Amino acid sequence: EAAVTQSPRSKVAVTGGKVTLSCHQTNNHDYMYWYRQDTGHGLRLIHYSYVADSTEKGDIPDGYKASRPSQENFSLILELASLSQTAVYFCASSDRTGGSYEQYFGPGTRLTVL
């Protein structure tokens, strides 16, 4: 049973439309993250959260909002989708066990903005 799930797994959106990506974890982790990955490249941090009802900006937050209504759920919101936001989005969770903050990733959401 997957510990981090994402929905939808893929989505096609129109430019200027609103997109919401959802993430759910059953790891009982405090920390949750949203990353984007552009084709064949590394991961860049968009937003993260270490407690419910609070979110923090990552390295590339412009054009994105996040929401953490509960420990288990973390959403990424694109209010006005743009072509440049076409990418694969990964959600991850972690805890502070041993101080390592190992990232446990969901399967990803492939977003195409047309």
Next chain:
Amino acid sequence: QQNVQQSPESLIVPEGARTSLNCTFSDSASQYFWWYRQHSGKAPKALMSIFSNGEKEEGRFTIHLNKASLHFSLHIRDSQPSDSALYLCAVSGGYKVVFGSGTRLLVSP
């Protein structure tokens, strides 16, 4: 702000070869150093980590860390076609993790 760089960008090696991947970082206060592996179309998954200078071996994989040189590496012994993937190094100093851009490894049979 932490800057994490990987080299090479891509690598093709024959089956059975020893493979070396490199990662440099900029923040000397970094605490944990990771290698993640991502097979095509899949999510990244942690491979192994290290937090103190030296080396750590797990099966065919070895991490070397030199904090003074701001460098760590992953060595794969007896590379297998199943090792073909995108390898991402990552550095953390707390709950925020910064990833490198990845090395794409192809092991040819």
